[in-house]
Amino acid sequence: MNVIELSGVSKHFGKIKALDKVSLTIKEGEILGLLGPNGAGKTTLISIMMGLLSRNDGKMTILGKNADTSWKDIKKNMNIVSGFSGVHPSMRVDEFLRYYALLYDIPKREQRMKEVMALTNISDKKTQQVRDLSAGYTQRVLFAKALLNKPKLLFLDEPTVGLDVEIGLKIKALVKRLGQEGTTIIFTSHNLHEVEEICTAITLIMNGRIKKSGTVAEFKKRSHKFMTLEITCLDVQKAAQKVKKYAKDVRIDGGTMYVDTDEKNQQAILDAVIKSGSKLHSFAIVEPTLEEAFLELVRKR
Ligand SMILES: Nc1ncnc2c1ncn2[C@@H]1O[C@H](COP(=O)(O)OP(=O)(O)O)[C@@H](O)[C@H]1O
Ligand SMILES: [Mg+2]
Incomplete structure (x- = not known):
């Protein structure tokens, strides 16, 4: 099954064509690396697929549903971790997760909070204030938040930015495991070694257009002249x-x-x-x- 089908999706900010007729399909269980230089349109594309930005043109089907008519259903099954999005520094880890669990209307809330803390290895930080955590732990709290609703579709917008190698490794292992469990993941990163290791497919976007899509092996092969x-x-x-x-x-x-x-x-x-x-x-x-x-x-x- 295709989890995402985009056809001719465009987005303009005034004169800037941030996305220019983007068509893209992503299969279930795929870990797609979305690559491109700064300003290529990656975050804009993710924001549109998340329903955070409207598009000017094009069709979008997500998790088999029309994005214009079934947004409520779709939203329940997706989540995002961004390297740039903040947590609430004065909240404790458990308070932060509870806040989102309430927002998402998660059934068996406390149980699910326990599960996501275990998954991301932050159980021992449960009662600490987020502001006292290291960057690596903060990022894991954001992962825990993103897993609360057991998303079928997970967006990771530079989730390892600014993290040291060791924490980056732990996050990589987590992403791999989620992929193996059938979560479809869309991943952006400037660390191509990371992308090479984790992703099952790659799409290269430049100036708002898809330049190339394929497996990691195909990307490498084409540069084999x-x-x-x-x-x-x-x-x-x-x-x-x-x-x-x-x-x-x-x-x-x-x-x-x-x-x-x-x-x-x-x-x-x-x-x-x-x-x-x-x-x-x-x-x-x-x-x-x-x-x-x-x-x-x-x-x-
Ligand atoms: N809210 C906005 N208003 C105006 N221009 C924007 C806005 N968001 C993004 N852009 C522009 O759209 C283009 C794509 O940006 P972005 O999607 O953030 O790229 P990337 O994530 O690949 O670095 C850039 O030229 C950027 O300056
Ligand atoms: Mg970006």
Whole structure:
């Protein structure tokens, strides 16, 4: 089932086209990484899908329901964690969660509060004031709040911004687990290593338009015109001399050489190594990171 179907969605702020005919489908259980440079339209898109902003044009179906006529139903099944949204500093953690549980009209309120505190590992902070918590704990309180209504659809707008690595890891593990449990997640982050690790699909948005959608592997593959080969052989110095003319760059590190080349020269390089008479041990393509693939796509513009 598609959890989200957008077709031709546009949003203007005066002369600024924040979204320009965006069409997008997101399947159930997917963790979609929404990528794009600052000002690309990510937050605007999330705000529209959350019903926080109206759109100027286009159709929107969420959780199988028409967003114009069934908003009340849809809203019950979604939630958001934003790296920038504040908690109420003078409230205690349990008071903060109770406040939202009341707002959402959660059945078996105290029980569900316990569950979400356990899920996010904040049970021991229950009676502390939010203002006394570290950034990492504050963010987990926001996750706990977002899980209160057992959302089928969860938006995460830079949820790990400003967090240290260790807390970022815990949040990543939580997001992964929610995904495995069938929650559909839409995730934005400037940390592409994080996106690469968590997301099952990626959509790249630039200047309010969808530039590319696909799996992480597909994103990386498309940037494979240029590749780096990792070659180990008995005499790398000798082999390096022979492959030079097919390569953009050759770097030697111990018994290994890294050869930057065009995809079409891959076979010629392999042949050259073999012909050099230097016994070949291994020959592999080094996968670009998502970050490299992303930068290549963004710089093309
Ligand atoms: N409330 C607003 N009023 C005017 N312009 C806005 C508003 N919100 C966003 N924009 C503009 O819309 C574009 C997309 O912004 P945004 O969705 O916040 O991008 P992102 O989240 O990808 O950084 C930007 O040019 C931004 O300046
Ligand atoms: Mg944003």
